[in-house]
Amino acid sequence: MLCASLPGLDGGAVKASSAAMAPLDIYSRCGFDGSIGCWIGNGKGKWNKLAAATTKAPMKRRFNISPMASSALAESRCTSRAKFYQEVLNDAREKFTQEISFQSKDRDISLAKALLYVASEDEAFMAFNREMDAYSLQSERRSASLPSDATEWTCVEAMPLAGKNMNEWMLELDVIAREVEAELVSREIGCDLAEVLDAVNMVLFKSRGFKRSSVLVDSKCAYLHSVLSSGYCSAILLSVVYIEVCRKLNLTIVGSRVGEDFLIWPQTGNPEELFKVISGHSLFGIVNGKCVDDPRSRASDINSNSLPGLELATKRDIIGIALANLMRLHWKRASRANHGLMLTSPLRSVDHADDKSNCLNVPLLRPQDLRLAIMASERLLILQPHNWALRRDHGMMLYYSREYEEAVQELSICMAFAPEEAAEVLEPFVEKLHLLRVESSWKERPFNSFLNCL
Structure with missing residues (x-):
């Protein structure tokens, strides 16, 4: 079933932004x-x-x-x-x-x-x-x-990812496409759409053993190279693999958000043929697995008449979905020891605090996973710079990371884009966070001055 969880994504058009990375x-x-x-x-x-x-490499010595x-x-x-x-x-x-x-x-x-x-x-x-x-x-x-000295690389494309560099993982998609072509040759058939899709499914799901994870809990399901290596993947990355393999076969696959699902199908001027029953299944159902058979999903209501009315996702949209899933995954892993902790939890109680003690009670989170979540949200902001909810979440993660100056900056920008009600909730928190930032800078100054003298 090819579907992706989409909460928190801005459905509007994405806009350009410069890639401003945190130090x-x-x-x-x-x-x-x-x-x-x-x-x-x-x-x-x-x-x-x-x-x-x-x-x-020199010989190892003690x-x-x-x-x-x-x-x-x-x-x-x-x-x-x-x-x-x-x-x-x-x-x-x-x-x-x-x-x-x-x-x-x-x-x-x-x-x-x-x-x-x-x-x-x-x-x-x-x-x-x-x-x-x-x-x-x-x-x-x-x-x-x-x-001994570790290996260095002349470019990021040469860096090893699970035993292969980036270019070799790109070639892996070519290998899968050639396996599909070999499957078609063995059947001695032409380029009928139904047969091509059946061959793609045969290679991906039977020969290669690709399998969608129902719940995204393992980071290996969220990175493309791990997915190509293990076959175990999130719904959106399974869609990416399907789209990329079909593209190499000169078959254009498009997709769209439908409720909490992400559906893909071959681009055709005759949508009726996608729903024509072939061997007990429609082409649309074959590509999307059981997603269209789930009565709880809005995808089950899609037919040849409603399909042309769906808004097609751009490639930037698809990358945004993958990054949003990655951000949520690492946030969950970072906050695992704090059951029920949400990014916006500090905002709910700030009005009831008499001083800044509420801001000071920052729970301890896993630093590596928290930083990976922040990195994912930074990339998302490149795609969606005016998504105020995303910028709020990014600012809150910086707060949890105790990067108070950066958090104040991001949350202040967020208030400029946010609806009035959301801005009113953020304002008292940002004010107290600003005071905390000033106090922290004074506490750190003697230590930093000492370091500068070394």
């Missing part, structure tokens, strides 16, 4: 200056400074060095790796923004490439955290051998 020094449990546990750094770097690892020398060497390597990953993150975000640019026509956007850039950025962030954890463990174990 990347706050992207990790460790500072991007390389100092483990210290959240400082300028977050700047240019990709042309990357150096590929072209020399043969060194016996003093704890002070070991710590200094580890910090130097941390700084180098932090700078490298900073550049990877910048490059992945920049190329994602270029791919979905509103200066490009929708037909020129590659769904697969855009979503693989998303996966590359998130994987680079998680890889940096893993390396910093390893360096931290090494620092604790003074006698541990120093690890």
Whole structure:
């Protein structure tokens, strides 16, 4: 069944925006200056400074060095790796923004490439955290051998994702398309629409074993490279795979939001043929599985007369759905220890607080998942800069991340776009958050001044 959960998405047309990323020094449990546990750094770097690892890897040796020398060497390597990953993150975000640019026509956007850039950025962030954890463990174990230098890449497309680089994952879609062609050749038939769709279904769901997850709880279902590797996927990514494979077969697949579902079907000037019963099923039903047979779904009411009236989703819309699902997934994982916590929970009680204590009671969340959710919402805001509800949620996540200055800025912008009632709810919270930001800056100043003197 090809359907996607869509709450919180703005159904209106999306508009262009520049890709303004948050400073990347706050992207990790460790500072991007390389100092483990210290959240400082300028977050700047240019990709042309990357150096590929072209020399043969040195033989592994065990060194016996003093704890002070070991710590200094580890910090130097941390700084180098932090700078490298900073550049990877910048490059992945920049190329994602270029791919979905509103200066490009929708037909020129590659769904697969855009979503693989998303996966590359998130994987680079998680890889940096893993390396910093390893360096931290090494620092604790003074006698541990120093690890060899990790591999670097000349471009984000060369970064490994589950054993393959981005270009190899793009080729995987070509391989699936060739398998469909081989299936058609074995049947010795022409290019009848019904037979082509049946061959696509045969390869995807039987040969490859693609299966839709009914509930999105595993991050592997939310990234395209993981989906192509395991076959276990969210509804929207299954739709993306279906669309991309059919595109390589010169068959255009379109889609639309219908209630909480996302339906796809072959583009045709004769919609009646999609609902013509063939071997007990209509083509529309074959492509969308059991989605159109669910009496609880609005999709079950779709017929050849109502189908032309549906608003077709653009490729930017489809990417937005995938990002919205990714944001919700990581938020749920980040707040797992706080049962029932919602992004807007602090807004409900702020009017009943006599001081700013309500803002101070920020629950502890999983930092990595929270940052991944923020990264997903940043990309969504590139697609939907005037979606006030999305910007509110983004600002609240920054608040939970204790980035008070950025949270005040985003929530203030949100109030300018939000309906009057929503703005009135946000105003007292933003005022108290502003006071908290000022107080926090005064508390941090002596410590920062000390750091600057080092």
